[in-house]
Amino acid sequence: MDGRARLADAGYMHAITLNQPAPLAENPLHWGEVPTPSPGPGQLLIEVAACGVCRSNLHMIEGDWVDGGVPGICPIIPGHEVTGTVVAVGGDVDGFTTGDRAGVQPLWWTCEQCAYCTSGREQLCHRRRITGEHVDGGYAQYLLSNAAHTYHVPDTLDLTEAAPLFCPGITAYGAVQKLDLGPGTTVAVFGLGGVGHMAVQFARLTGADVIAVGRSADHLRVARELGATRVVDASAEDPGRTLADSVDAAITFAPSDTVTEQALAALVWGGTLVAGVPLSVSDFPFNKEQTVKASLLGNRAQMNEVLALAAEGKVRSVVDRFPLREAPEVLGMLAAGKLRSRAVLENRAA
Template structure:
């Protein structure tokens, strides 16, 4: 992007050697995420040009800064929405690097991964395990680690019931993680055409939001201990809470510009928790990928050439892709 609202276009950028604790990664695959739409529009305050979006990156280390330790040229690495932190604030010292007030995000803090090369802080790197293809690894930097953490971090009782609302780019991963972590898994989406897919991903039950009221249907199944909400519209949340068990939790990872209106009495009486979840650290991204290799969890991806990044964004805006688009730097036009 060379100016606000302009079309994405390919251009040749100068490649410089990384300094200090930064590394340069030769990019093989880079995911296209809903969060990239705003980055690609480049209309926000303080945008500096040119803008290169992309925060789901997988590739191989090409160069190391002089102060980098623990990494080597040729290492297979992923870089996600977490693109580095200050390392000294209270959040960083507590291990919560994602909420560091000085955290960096590829595409916003520095040129992102929709390129053949990206230079990032070494603390943003996640090691990709063998057994995971680089194109499959790319979405783990955002969608994968986000859904993995949302499911495993909720503290749901062993053998509990987890519902996933929305079976798209985030939801199809959340269903897999919930099932592989041993929870009775319920997939909720609109239309009966997604039931076979949802069950193939590991869902034990399927609720068609067009045919049933989701919260009431959840209650009939015994209620959910955790609802992972991946849809972009928050309008259904109020009704959905009627299917949440006492002391249950609803975790929002899909968001829009709206607000929630929840009856306070119901919240208090049932001891419900409603929380938001952002993403995960580089270490947690490694854990998500290692778990995926062990259990067979994989993102459903559609590959497109890097040169078609603008088309990929247009398709994402239209809602055309069902799951994850990955830009491939090796594919030509």
Template sequence: MPPKTPAKPTGTGSTATTTGASNRVGKPKPKSAAPKLTRPKPGQLPKHYRRAVFKEKGGDLSLEMVELKPPGANEILVKVEACGVCFSDTYSQYNAHNVEFPLCPGHEIIGRVASIGSNVVSWKVGQRIGSGWYGGSDGTCFNCHNGYFQMCENGVVNGVGKNGGYAEYCLINQEAGVVVPNNIKAEIAAPLLCAGVTVYNTLKRANLNPGSNIVVQGMGGLGHLAIAYGRAMGHRIIVVSRGKTKEQDAYRLGASVYIDSAKLTPETLPEAIKKTGLISLAITTAPKGEVISPLVTALGPEGKLMVLSVPEGGEQPLPVSVYHMLIRGLTVGSWPSGHSRDSEEAVSFAVLNGIETWTDAYPLEKANEAFKHMLSGGSKYRTVITMPK
């Protein structure tokens, strides 16, 4: 996991970077102007588009204008409406998959089909489309054969292994396309393709009886959606969060109980949770060593603890009471986002049940500001970059 603190900024964060230079010795030529972004006629595509990119490991985002390329045979060109900003985008910033810079991040993409490749038969121009963390799979490995496409041994991640959605246009693999209804705003739908599908799959696969007690620890981007999805699935939600600032929001989202962990110790937290009822599932979205052990201790028989994010500061051991796991038959696990069909389910469920992501929106010109806002923890829930109409 890349470090939380970004490296010393090296770019302006919002300045176009395309320049020209003279190859002659002697009198230099003036710098050539960046390509002008002209408005195309209806039905036409522009020759160039803007995107926000990392140009070096640990650097800032900067805007650049690049040539618009047609989709390959199995690709879809998407005119982006909005793209979510996720902490996992630091994998792009620090080039976790060792691809070439410049690299355009973004894996919570909502837009419309602008053009399709010759082998694409399931999509048409103008159709609403999205794409999430899952950016494509080989379809032949063991994991794919068993339906775990997002765990493909040779899979690709949007915005990490290939250019993503911090852009006016982007290319996605056809198998990574997600059908998105027209009756949901782009900035609300975008985070559902990562945070939303992650908590949706976690809750769905827990196989709980209606009315089960679920603890949601950490009330940020993942946590606020876990509350909303869990309540919509008919469960009773107990929120564990530090401080009182988000208490009223928790109740608005559907929580039944709010526990301020700042007033408790690791020793007293389990008892406070147990007083709310028999806990079938605990979801931790802000895992820390001092929180994990109390959550395990608070679980009822055959309870499950699901860890849905990397601990702050990167990989680190998380203490778990093996004794409590043995005597109560407990399970500790995780779930990695979802594939296209999972995302379609998560979005459809949200639309049908009135679940909306709470977001802070920034225009593409302020992509670097949006990214830093997310890193600083300034985003109360989710941050989204929106594109010109």
């Protein structure tokens, strides 16, 4: 009997747990055995195939969000972009059965009753619970999910490559959907990591010209491969000056005031900036009548649209694969800027 079978029979699983937030250098993550959860009403138990590694995981682990109540519990299992197979179904669940391929994004639960939930903006629900931040996430062999926020993964998609669709994919799609793009328009995407490389593809689908702006040679190379009309190396030139007053829209995924200033400088008068990250703006040029919008994830209908586009081969995630137990090392690579696009942890035999 292998280790995986032994653990399953004993009601335990392997997982990466965070007992207390601390800098990554202090080794706050632990690989070990924890009890395997059981699904209650409205819940599913998913055997994890893969879980993407997001910079927000790093923020939580290192304690950057403690003042905001994140993590909501400790110890906690991080990870919020997850794919796998349903192995148990709780009561009062329709639409899922054991053996189904499934995916879970950051939005783990919403109240379904507030004005946001009833108007297709459930990502703004004030009572929302986030996967891997308020409840255990996908850095584990098994994940407990809320069926109302679980998605069917099309059979044509590789489960590892599909995992980033559930955070970078929906985040990028939601941002692009906030813009009026089409043939004859130009959009600049600032920040080409896990989310940015997806945004380049969704923007290209509108028919717009897409300018990819980044500092990493790997990121710029991937953007070219995915259809960017032009790339700008921010490590060699100032994108604000290079693109001054020339793009109809800009999307930022780099949490930097300098990047925000560059994006606003690149915009035409009357243009729109969509920020997928926190930002601050000083000396805003009001006379240019530019618009700034924020974007957080997307709703359930949009998530299913992302999956459909991926199943049709119109978009894809670029991933580097690692064993689940190597999560601390992978997070270190993310912090050091050494990843090509999206790192994905695979639930290989322990």
